[in-house]
Amino acid sequence: MTMPRPDETLRDTVTRLLDDGYTGAASSVVRAIGNNMNSGLLEMRLKQLEEEAARLVEAGQQMRPDNAYLTAFFDTLEDTLKDNRALINAATGELGQNGVVAAETISLRLVTEGLPQQVVAAVNGQWNRPDPNAVAGLVDFTSDPAWNDLLKGYTDRMIERVNDRALFGFVNGWNPLRTARELRKLTQGADGSPGLAKFEAETIMRTLQLSSYRRGVAAYQAANAQILEPEAVRIAVLDMRTCLACVALHGKRIPLGEPVRDHWNGRCTSVAMVRGYERQIQTGEEWFNALPEGRQQQQRAFNNNPSYWAAYRAGDVRLDDFVEEATDPVFGEMVMQASLSGILGDGARRYYGQGRG
Numbered sequence: 001m002t003m004p005r006p007d008e009t010l011r012d013t014v015t016r017l018l019d020d021g022y023t024g025a026a027s028s029v030v031r032a033i034g035n036n037m038n039s040g041l042l043e044m045r046l047k048q049l050e051e052e053a054a055r056l057v058e059a060g061q062q063m064r065p066d067n068a069y070l071t072a073f074f075d076t077l078e079d080t081l082k083d084n085r086a087l088i089n090a091a092t093g094e095l096g097q098n099g100v101v102a103a104e105t106i107s108l109r110l111v112t113e114g115l116p117q118q119v120v121a122a123v124n125g126q127w128n129r130p131d132p133n134a135v136a137g138l139v140d141f142t143s144d145p146a147w148n149d150l151l152k153g154y155t156d157r158m159i160e161r162v163n164d165r166a167l168f169g170f171v172n173g174w175n176p177l178r179t180a181r182e183l184r185k186l187t188q189g190a191d192g193s194p195g196l197a198k199f200e201a202e203t204i205m206r207t208l209q210l211s212s213y214r215r216g217v218a219a220y221q222a223a224n225a226q227i228l229e230p231e232a233v234r235i236a237v238l239d240m241r242t243c244l245a246c247v248a249l250h251g252k253r254i255p256l257g258e259p260v261r262d263h264w265n266g267r268c269t270s271v272a273m274v275r276g277y278e279r280q281i282q283t284g285e286e287w288f289n290a291l292p293e294g295r296q297q298q299q300r301a302f303n304n305n306p307s308y309w310a311a312y313r314a315g316d317v318r319l320d321d322f323v324e325e326a327t328d329p330v331f332g333e334m335v336m337q338a339s340l341s342g343i344l345g346d347g348a349r350r351y352y353g354q355g356r357g
């Protein structure tokens with residue numbers, strides 16, 4: 001029997017449950033990191049650096065790489081980022097657990113949503129709940145040494161960016177005030193932007209939560225294989241932000257009990273189906289094709305990369321072409337959005353500069 005159902009409710013349910021979980025576990029850490037970057041010692045060092053820059057300008061001098069105030073700023077930035085790392089690390093247990101709890105609720109909710117009452121009752125009665133500790137063991141990404149490398153990379157990348165920017169200022173003979181302003185902008189974010197340190201911390205925590213959730217879903221599906229179809233359906237949260245790879249993969253079948261592969265911040269999951277009650281889920285390609293052309297062009301991936309849109313419009317690439325597999329040391333197999341040059345090689349060149357308007 002086939003159960004047609006509106007996809008919209010399904011996506012809303014997933015989004016709501018996941019966002020609730022993330023906000024609960026990560027918001028205090030993100031706030032603390034924001035405070036670290038915006039107040040206290042780092043703020044004092046930035047102010048001192050700006051005063052020093054003003055003094056140098058007045059004296060008609062350049063800022064030099066070995067300037068004592070600049071060095072003090074870098075030392076404090078490094079310490080602050082180390083504190084941030086400790087904050088992220090302290091939140092990992094709750095984030096992982098949160099992913100597992102969300103997986104338990106969501107996997108069952110998605111399986112039963114829209115089915116007749118008596119089927120829902122039967123599934124609820126037969127649903128296996130594996131030991132949460134066993135599931136938590138499956139989703140523990142943080143005991144791997146690669147996790148520490150990832151956190152170290154968080155610090156190193158940030159320092160490197162700030163260093164590069166300072167160097168760029170020296171090489172290009174910037175006014176010292178401009179250099180100081182740029183360093184503040186990089187560490188704290190400008191125009192209400194969150195600042196790279198905070199943004200990266202959010203990406204790490206979000207990906208940890210979502211990856212734990214996806215492995216958890218796979219574990220709950222596997223534990224209930226006796227009442228489920230042998231294949232689950234991959235679903236994306238289809239909106240303006242969804243990348244082209246995730247649009248292309250939405251609605252495709254994956255083996256039951258296999259975690260969905262996704263990228264950093266990826267929002268895809270899978271829906272298992274009760275045996276005998278297969279769902280008809282519109283594919284991502286069908287969803288996209290049904291959008292008005294003006295709206296298609298606004299899809300963030302196309303809007304940010306007009307040459308991609310030009311190649312797509314010309315029929316030179318299909319949505320499927322944007323699916324690229326990758327392996328991450330912490331999160332394992334991932335799926336990314338391929339670049340146009342990755343797909344077309346030199347052939348991508350003819351689209352550069354096209355696709356606007």
Ligand SMILES: [Zn+2]
Pocket residue numbers: 242243244245246247263266267
């Ligand atoms: Zn995606």
